[in-house]
Amino acid sequence: MQREDLLRKLNWFYSLEVSQVDLYMAQSRKFKGTYESIVFERTAAVEQQHVHNIAAAIRELGGEPHKIGDVISPLFGGLLGKTLAFTGLKKTLQANITIENKAMADYVALHEQVGEEFGSELQTVLQHNLVDEDVHTAWFAQRLADYELLGLPD
Numbered sequence: 001m002q003r004e005d006l007l008r009k010l011n012w013f014y015s016l017e018v019s020q021v022d023l024y025m026a027q028s029r030k031f032k033g034t035y036e037s038i039v040f041e042r043t044a045a046v047e048q049q050h051v052h053n054i055a056a057a058i059r060e061l062g063g064e065p066h067k068i069g070d071v072i073s074p075l076f077g078g079l080l081g082k083t084l085a086f087t088g089l090k091k092t093l094q095a096n097i098t099i100e101n102k103a104m105a106d107y108v109a110l111h112e113q114v115g116e117e118f119g120s121e122l123q124t125v126l127q128h129n130l131v132d133e134d135v136h137t138a139w140f141a142q143r144l145a146d147y148e149l150l151g152l153p154d
């Protein structure tokens with residue numbers, strides 16, 4: 001993989017991670033007083049670590065991290081991304097699963113593509129971020145399944 005190509009992909013991840021920090025913090029405020037609110041806040045803290053480690057990887061390659069615009073809305077086919085923080089708990093969990101699934105698929109793909117050529121540190125960062133997203137997805141999915149069982153409205 002070319003360095004420019006890698007930098008472009010890492011910048012996409014950087015944008016996604018920054019967006020997730022904002023989104024999960026907005027959700028935490030929205031559902032204040034619930035257990036989910038705390039989970040969203042702690043999840044945002046993990047995404048913030050991802051922002052830092054992706055930014056460091058970009059700088060290591062001689063690039064400068066920058067946000068490339070709205071990377072969340074396209075996952076929902078348009079404008080929905082902006083309103084995600086303001087829907088009910090079930091819809092919020094579903095949206096989060098969609099976003100985390102996209103992050104996981106892309107971390108897996110890039111991890112396979114980078115190989116050893118850019119160093120094992122980058123591979124480790126991609127793999128560790130992937131594991132974190134996997135854990136987030138599992139919690140969101142289990143919580144959603146519990147609420148489906150309880151018949152909670154969307």
Ligand SMILES: [Fe+2]
Pocket residue numbers: 017020046047050103129132133
């Ligand atoms: Fe992340």
Ligand SMILES: [Fe+2]
Pocket residue numbers: 047100132133136
């Ligand atoms: Fe995540």
